[in-house]
Amino acid sequence: MACLATALIKNLGRHIGETVTVQGWLYNFRSSGKISFLIVRDGTGLVQGVMVKKEVGDELFALAGTLTQESSLKVTGTVREEPRAVGGYELTLTGLEVVGIAAEYPITHKEHGVDFLAERRHLWLRTPRQTAIIRIRSEIEQAFRDFFYQRDFVLADAPVLTPAACEGTTTLFELDYHGDKAYLSQSGQLYNEATAAALGRVYCFGPTFRAEKSKTRRHLMEFWMIEAEMAYYDIDDNMKLQEEMVCYVIQRVLERCGQELKTLERDVAKLAAVKLPFPRISYTEAVALLKNAGEDFTWGDDFGAPHETMIGNSFDSPVFVHRYPTAIKAFYFKPDPHDANVVLGADLIAPEGYGEIIGGGQRLDDLALLEARLAEHKLPREAFEWYLDLRRFGTVPHSGFGLGIERTVAWICGLDHIRETIPFPRMLHKMYP
RNA sequence: UCCUCGAUAGCUCAAUGGUAGAGCACCCGGCUGUUAACCGGGUGGUUGUAGGUUCGAGUCCUACUCGAGGAGCCA
Structure with a gap:
């Protein structure tokens, strides 16, 4: 023929x-x-x-x-x-x-359970629903890159193998590095702060790893994060950039992935309702919101997943919660000059119960205070000498954030579970195939 | 790590403590517009594992294994 x-x-x-x-x-x-x-x-x-x-x-x-x-x-x-x-x-x-000619195919057009499908993820990916999700994920990642490129950000990728814990809080995957201990990265942020001092505005995009025993619809052991860091940005500049970024990405998906959203039966009206500016409430205001809703909550505690959902469901757009208590945030946040009990951190909580998709804030730029914070958090000073150098040599106010790609994909696609947002999810006790 | 729920045919699920079934998949046959095609026939089971109670256990009890949802932690 x-x-x-x-x-x-x-x-x-x-x-x-x-x-x-x-x-x-x-x-x-x-x-x-x-x-x-x-x-x-x-x-x-x-x-x-x-x-x-x-x-x-x-x-x-x-x-x-x-x-x-x-x-x-x-x-x-x-x-x-x-x-x-x-x-x-x-x-x-x-x-x-x-x-x-294909052998008898295990995945039929009838219903299957999640365990059966997960064991055959390599084949499950061929179904219309899964291809729609991966196409939207691709569009989302491309949109992020375009957004940063248009705004003169430089892509400066952070290492995946790291010598020490970035925040000293979460459990890390440890491995042998020619006789020394090394860890899989849980964040590229500290490296971003170095490249931001070199290039002004930077971002990195790569996988990050958490060895926490988390077994929920919002957690993966390996997930991808877009992290940006901007010299001379304060907390308000930071939030403005983030909301413009999220809106840009939503618009791109609405414009270019209509067929895929239809396949997923996503209620696009809820995405179209996401408008600038996003509401901003302080941690203290969020606590009041929870108490008005009848929750028993003490100022100073961190929000649990149900609290995040309640806060997120109170708004049509994603909502920023800023100025958290110093005690529940990592060592590198800058204190609020007007209230030393809180720091200039701001998280973005997605609507419809999808929870926190961005964590970010203004960084501590004062050398002496940063040294004190490292000691308070009992972190090994030697491992952070290079990071302290960033304050010794031309420190500037700067801010940044990290956005979880999988949670963002789950929200935009309207998925029940994060396992469908990445081709091969790494779950607690499950990494086959 | 803790709490809750679950495990029966390749898949999704039924089955008062009393003979293990259906739909789909697969095989055979029929059909010129099907839409998860349809119609007829057929193949297919150590009921997660190990014990226990009972005349009799898929069903009740105990332990274990695996899975799901949630908590904590986080993105």
């Missing part, structure tokens, strides 16, 4: 009346004896090919009958509009090349 032009399913609308070849996998097959329907997927969409026995001949028709779900194939046919078919277009088939 002559080699005809190949086409992506998502572009079939450009080829009406033409004969094209689609390279993909068999998603579903139906036959009524003299006419067959082959639904093919190629990663960009689904298209139905129609094969009529008396037009293609007995041999080709019989070949189609041997196809199993997920067999790889190339189908050739004429493109036409067909409102009855999935995607709106249909191929009148004239050719079929079988590339590989």
